[in-house]
Amino acid sequence: MFKCIRDFKFAIAIVAVLCVSVIICFCAFSFSGKKIAFEAEYYFVCYRVTDNSISASSISGTVSSYGGAGYILNHGKNYYITVSCYYNKTDADTVCTSLKKRDLDCTVLKISTKNFKIKGSAAQRNEELYLGNLNTLHTLSMLAYECANGLDTGEYTQNNSKSVVGDIKQGLIGLLHSNGDNCFTPKLNFMIAECEDKEVGFLLSKDMRYLQIAVIDTIVNTELY
Numbered sequence: 057m058f059k060c061i062r063d064f065k066f067a068i069a070i071v072a073v074l075c076v077s078v079i080i081c082f083c084a085f086s087f088s089g090k091k092i093a094f095e096a097e098y099y100f101v102c103y104r105v106t107d108n109s110i111s112a113s114s115i116s117g118t119v120s121s122y123g124g125a126g127y128i129l130n131h132g133k134n135y136y137i138t139v140s141c142y143y144n145k146t147d148a149d150t151v152c153t154s155l156k157k158r159d160l161d162c163t164v165l166k167i168s169t170k171n172f173k174i175k176g177s178a179a180q181r182n183e184e185l186y187l188g189n190l191n192t193l194h195t196l197s198m199l200a201y202e203c204a205n206g207l208d209t210g211e212y213t214q215n216n217s218k219s220v221v222g223d224i225k226q227g228l229i230g231l232l233h234s235n236g237d238n239c240f241t242p243k244l245n246f247m248i249a250e251c252e253d254k255e256v257g258f259l260l261s262k263d264m265r266y267l268q269i270a271v272i273d274t275i276v277n278t279e280l281y
Contacts, residue, residue, distance in 0.1 A: 091171040092183060092280065094190040098272050099148035100129060100165040101155070102136040109135055122160065125265035129165075129273055136165055141269050143198070167276050175281040182238065186280050189231055189240055193275050196227050200268035207261040217259045224267065225251035239281050243274040 103119045106112050112128045112135035120126035124139035139155065139162060142148040148164045155162045172190070174180060203220040206212030212220075225248055232244045247270055254263050 090174050090180060090183070092174060092187050092190070093170075094172055094187060095170050096168070096194055096275070097143065098167050098169075098276065099142045099145055100136060100167070100269070101139040101141070101148055101152050101162050102129075102165050103139050103160060103162055104137045105163070105165075106135050106137075107133055112137055120262060123260075123262050125262055125269050127266050127269040127273070129269065130277070131165070131167065138269050140204075140265050141197075141201070141272055143201075169276055172280050175279070178238070179280045182280075185234065186240075189235065190275055192227060192231060193271050196224050197268050197271040197275070199224055200264045200271065204261040204264035204268060207259065207264060214259060217264065218255060220264075221251050221254050221259070221267070224271075225255070239278055240274070243278065247271060247274065 101124075103122075103124060104112075104115050106115070109128070109130075115137045116126040116128055118126075119137050119139060122139075125141075127138045129136040129138050139160075140148075140151060142151070145164070145166070152162045152164050169190075172186075174183065174186065179186065199220055203212055203217050207217055228244055228248045228251065231240065232248065235241060235244065247267070250267055250270055254267060
């Protein structure tokens, strides 16, 4: 009789373990398969590509001296030293061709975003927040882009440009307050510091392009967890 009871309890224990395992697997599958639908295309005009961060840093200064952003974009296993970034292929190709005529051997890197995977229960709970973050960052990047173009054409004065930097910073601060401590926090702090740096001194179009690409970098390289 005692053996039957022990066998019965053992069977219940096995069933319980199997049930828990199934639940865990189901949750893991749900979280790993969950995606945030954010679609955008970015076209980076790059001066050089290297697999070494140290050499990328030295080349960055050269690009900046030419009037380019000089932002180092880490994508895959490579470091791309960027001149500028555009939202359609035609603009990027036109600028790239123009730079090649000036003996600057540039290339265009296209990065598309689609269906960001979210990892873990925290990201699951923050799905709407994270989608809002990505959309807001995209808008802020376009503000920086328009300002850079305005500085090139003379349409934007220093006061106009500083105002745009202030607007971008306030947008980033708003995101920081909304997000607390998550996967966006370190990059938001970095970009806010960049804005504060650019609020001081004379603003050039390359400064705004640097800020624009820093924002886009956050979009394309942030892992949602």
